[in-house]
Amino acid sequence: MLQRGPLKLHHRFLGRRHITLGIRREDPKRIWERRTPLTPSGISSLLSSSRDLEVEVESCQRRCYPDNAYLSVGAKIVDQLDKADVVLGIKEPPADQVRRLGDRNRKWMIFSHTHKGQEHNMSLLNAMMETKQTLIDHELLTTISPDGEKQERVAAFGWYAGAVGAGEALSLTGLALLQRGQATSLLHLPRPYTFQSLQEYKLALRRTGDACKIPVSGGSKPIVIGVTGKGKVAQGAMEMLDAMGVQWIPAGQLSDVQSTNSNGIFAYHITPSDYLVREDGRPYYRADYYAHPNFYRSIFSAKITPYLTTLINGVGWNDGFPPVMSTSDLNTLVDAEAGKQKLVVVQDVTCDLHGGLEFVDKHTTIDQPHFIGPGGVLISTTDILPAEMPIEASDHFSRCLLPYVGRALGLCDASTNQRHLDDTLKRASIVDHGQLIEPHRHLESKLEKWRIATGTSIVSSSSVAPSSTKTTKIRPKKKVLLLGSGLVAGPAVDVFVQRGDIELAIGSNNLAEAHALAGGRSNVTALHIDVSDQSALSNAILTADVIVSLLPAPKHPSVARLCIAHGKHMVTASYISPEMKSLHHDAVNKGVVLLNECGLDPGIDSMAAMRILGRAKREGKRVTSFVSWCGGLPSPECADVPLGYKFAWSSKAVLTASLNPATYKLHNSIHHIPAGGIISHPFTSLDLWRGLNLEGVANRDSLPYAAKYGMGSVENMDDIFRGTLRYEGFCKVMDGFRKLGLLSLTPLYREPKDWEDFLMVCAEQTMRDADIKGQNWEGLLGREGEDVVNALKWLGLLGGKFTLASDLPLPQTKIPIDITAHLLGHRLRYLPKERDMVLLHHTFHLVPNTISPLPSPLNAPKVPPQTFITTPTISQNKLPSELAPMGINFSEHNSSDVNHEGERHPERGMKVTASLVHYGDGTSSAMSITVGKTLAFATGRILDGHVSSRGVIGPDDPNVWTGVLDQLEEVGVIVKENWGV
Structure with missing residues (x-):
């Protein structure tokens, strides 16, 4: 590590007196990103070196060092970095921020994730070039060994990624083993982010390790942790395992440990030579492997995986390299062990999706740290693990980065070879004044493909260094x-x-x-x-x-x-x-x-279902039950109105949907509800989210979704149901409106004089034999009449305190549902500062596919029009009164596969849920956003x-x-x- 010495201003920088360093605020959507590239101590060191340097820090309440800590050392706290000559951050900024700050050339020092041509950041690279910025990537800040063969990063978080990754893997192992019937002391090990310091965490690891060595009655199988890699990631992971007091297994003794009944935790450091073999039988040689990776294959799954409880992967992977373990390798292992394999956790610290561990196909987050892979293996692949120890990770990174930031600012470090700093910064530069520089000019071809795919205009000046003769053009928008x-x-x-x-x-x-x-x-x-x-x-x-x-x-x-x-x-x-x-x-x-x-519905609901079904098919499972709920509602704090509902979209569409017929299958019985019947037979007391009193109605014809989603035939499913959510009481009032004719599609026999007369005309036309003139509304409407009458008064249709005479004229139409929609859209509109929410909940039951193969969900056959069911009768007198997301629960039922708690018996197989809760943001409603x-x-x-x-x-x-x-x-x-x- 470079030692920091006194820094002095190099006055030739930019040819002016003052220089400004800006510390950017990490994007709000990265809620766990609390690290900082320079600590207050590092800022203090820079400011003490020159009176001509200013430091601006974007205000951030999440950063591990508060704003006051930067203020105390002389930095300025700002809302945005308008003056910065050098912008310093951790993760990549949005392309829009680069364009906004593109009024002059600035140096950006960040992890840009662009040098491999990552497609998701091509817009950032394009913005850097378009606005003639300079991009220096933290990941490329490297020193070169004297022989010129090895580069080592000078500012990285790899050690902390490995340390946190090991901690996450241990906690996850405790959960995974519990799911398989084995309780261990790992279950009580808190996750790394819950500790204030690394030292506290190491003490917790030691206590847990000691507890794991205590014999348990009946004996237990040893826990074996495997660690791959030789770099900082592996070093961090191994240091945490040492802190726990694991027993390291010598090479070749994995099978010996497996055959013992020793309790405790064992660890094995796995090197490439342990599992990479050359196709011609020659031994593994690192230089040969990197030169000819296609000559090698991995025997990891056969030689090592059967003996591991947990794998911590810290070995890098590049295109063209054989996977350490493929998806088929893991599936073969699971099949061979009938799902009872020893491996229960995979912690992939490298986060190379579809890379060294081919079955790792998505990122996890600190909030949701794992997903379930083949055979029930818990898989974690979080790409901001060091953020769980933000202070210590930032302190380390700041010390390493400081000399290079100083040099980027034009400061001279008396204790460091200036040429060394300049050479390092040059190697880390991808774009200089808007031009790609060597060795990154190959990115131009990737940028060109991205521009073609997105239709992005090419900048008018050359986007590569002057030696390039490439001409440019503007693409039509x-x-x-x-x-x-x-x-x-x-x-x-x-x-x-x-x-x-x-x-x-x-x-x-x-x-x-x-x-x-x-x-x-x-x-x-x-x-x-x-x-x-x-x-x-x-x-x-x-x-x-x-x-x-x-x-x-x-x-x-x-x-x-x-x-x-x-x-x-x-x-x-x-x-x-x-x-x-x-x-x-x-x-x-x-x-x-x-x-x-x-x-949203339809839309996001189908997309979410397809994602689950795609994975289910890959894992060889079929669907026996699919229950889906979706709805848009007022947020609870503003739902105290008739219907418990407000309109964030077309009021006419909401009313029309409440009159649709419906068909669905529950408990192996098909139900048909005619038009207008769904609000008369709601599903009540839906326990989907704690604290929300919900009911729902069936949504159109659910049966075609079996084929549409590729779930197989309806005959092979117990349940297929799609429903719409409302607050309890909605259907009661809406059904009262229907009985009074307010939702009728038949034109009125005469034009109403006013709003109260509108109600009278509708009722007279619909309830011809009733005593409308007597206006005994509660008697006309039955036991729910009081709630309906209260709603009518609140709306101004029954002489309530509110009058519509001057506020809302009657629309020029005789169609009752159109007039009612006009009224409700006005009275039940969202007021300023009120917000709505959308709710979505899917429940699937999956079992191993032992019948005919499923159609691929990715290419599900389209349902022909004639397959839609339009039966106009209700098949059963008793309709379900409750449909809960964790199983189907009926107040009255005679289904043998539902227990007294409303849960399916274990033979129903795996239960999978998907849920969405999204609120309006004050500018747009949740419905309009989704x-x-x-x-x-x-x-x-x-x-x-x-x-x-x-x-x-x-x-x-x-x-x-x-x-x-x-x-x-x-x-x-x-x-x-x-x-x-």
């Missing part, structure tokens, strides 16, 4: 036409305008609303479009690449026909109607995709060429849901999965 300016449009517009490669036109019959959504932004225009004017609509569609329709669902087919005629793609959030489905062949022949059901952003992200998938399907499709297409779910998670809309609950 992609054009999106958004039809509609209603409640869900805002978040969709926000997504589109954040992409610099899109020009958006908002077409609406309310031009003022369209202009408000455009907000004066340069890449958005507002158009007045009346969709009934087919000629004007056709001309607007002709100018776009993709049309996003937020129009009422019945209008989608006419828009789709024009899209087919002009060869344009279309995206909607609505269900695929029979009329829309009839356009499939025409769309295929014209090479057009008509993508539907890309909202619908609008899902629509926009799905549109982006088409624009970027990721969707190859043509015709009428839904979000179950893998090229849609895979990317959209990832993008939704990036903006905080996260569907959490729980496997094996």
Whole structure:
């Protein structure tokens, strides 16, 4: 490690007196990222070296060192870094922040995660070049050995990643063993982030290690921990295991330990020569392996895995290298042991998805530290492990980084070879004043592919060093036409305008609303479009690449026909109607995709289901039960209104949905509910989330989803049910409205004079034999009459304190449901500072697939129109009154596979759940966020060429849901999965 000496200002830096260093605030979505690149002590050292240096620190309440600690050493606390000449951070900044600070060349010192051509950060690299910034990557700050053969990083968190990774692996092992019937002292070991210091954690490890050595009655099998790698990661992990007092196993004695009944914890350091063999039988040789990795294969799963309880992987992996352990290797092991293999935990500290451990296919987080892999193995792969020990990790990193930050600022270090510092910074530089420099010019080809895929404009100046003769050009922007300016449009517009490669036109019959959504932004225009004017609509569609329709669902087919005629793609959030489905062949022949059901429900619900079903199929499981609930509701603090409901989207659509027929299967019986019947037979007391009093109704026809999602035939499933959530009491009041004729589709026989007369006319027309004139409303409505009457008074329909006479005129229509929707949309609207929430909950039961193979969920056959069930009768008199997410619970039932607690018997197999709770953010409603952003992200998938399907499709297409779910998670809309609950 370099020793810090006195620093002096090098006055030739930038040719001016003052220099400003900025410490950036890590992105808010990285809630656990509390590290800092320079501690207050490091800042103090820099400031004491020169009066011409200023340090600005972006205010952050999460950082492990508070703002006051930086203030006390002379730094300035700011909201944003406008003056910084050098911007210092940990993780990569958003590309938009780079552009915002692109008014002049700045040096950025960060972990950019771009030098391998990582696709998810090509936008950041492009922004650095576009704004002529300089990018220095922490990961590439290396010293070179005297022989020139080895580079060693000078500022890294690898040791802490290994140390925390070992701790997480030990805690997870305690949980995994408990799940298999073995309680150990590891179960009581807290996770690393709960300790204030590394020393405290080591003491806890020692206590736990001593407890594990105490004999237990009946004996126990030894716990064996394997550690791969030779670098800092492995060193950190091994030091934590030493602190626990593990017994290290000599090479070749793994099988000997396995055969003993010794309790305690053993560890084995696994080197590449232990498991890599050359195909021609020659021994492993490191230089040969790196030169010819294709000559080698791994025997890890056969030689080592059968003896390990836990694997801590700290060995790096690159493209072209053989996997340490493949997915098929692990599946073979699990099958051979009938799911009772010794291996129960895999902690992959390297986080190379589909890399050295091929079956590691997604990242975990500190909040959700593991997922369940083949054979029930608990897998953890969190890429910010050092953030669990933020103070000590930051102290170490700051000491290592300080001389290089000083040199980047133009300061001279009297104790250090200046040429050494300059050479190190040069090796770590990827972009210099907007130009790729050696050895990173190869990234230009990856950037070019990314620009083509995203339609991003190439900057006008050369993007590589002057020796390059590459010419540049401007790519035409992609054009999106958004039809509609209603409640869900805002978040969709926000997504589109954040992409610099899109020009958006908002077409609406309310031009003022369209202009408000455009907000004066340069890449958005507002158009007045009346969709009934087919000629004007056709001309607007002709100018776009993709049309996003937020129009009422019945209008989608006419828009789709024009899209087919002009060869344009279309995206909607609505269900695929029979009329829309009839356009499939025409769309295929014209090479057009008509993508539907890309909202919340339908939309995110299908995408979340497909992700679970894809994994289930890979693991050889089939679905015996699928129960899904979804709904948009007011947040509990603002739900004290009739219906317990407020409208964050179309009030007419909500009322219409409550009248739909429904078909579903529960407990191996199919139920059919006719139109208008679902609100008369709600599922009550749904215990989905603690503290929420919920009820629900069946949502349309659930049966086709068995084929649509690739779950097999309905006959082979016990349950397939999709429902809509509401607060308790909604259905009671809504059914009262139905009985009074307020939801009728039949025109009124005369125009009502006022709102109270509207109620009277509706009731007279619907309840012809009742004594309407007597107005004994409670008697007319039965036992729920009091609640309904109270709602009518609150709404102003029964002479309550509230009067609608001057506040809300009657709409010019005789259709009762339209008039009621107008009233409810006004009275049950969200007020300023009120927020809504959306809820989604799936429950699957999975069993080993012992019957015919499942259709692939990734390519599920589309359901033909004639397979939809429209039986108009209820098949049973007794309907279920409760449907809970952790099993199906009935107040009255005679099903033999439900116990007294409402849980399925163990033979039902594994239970998997997926849930989403998302709140409005004060600017946009949760409903508009989940619908609008899902629509926009799905549109982006088409624009970027990721969707190859043509015709009428839904979000179950893998090229849609895979990317959209990832993008939704990036903006905080996260569907959490729980496997094996």
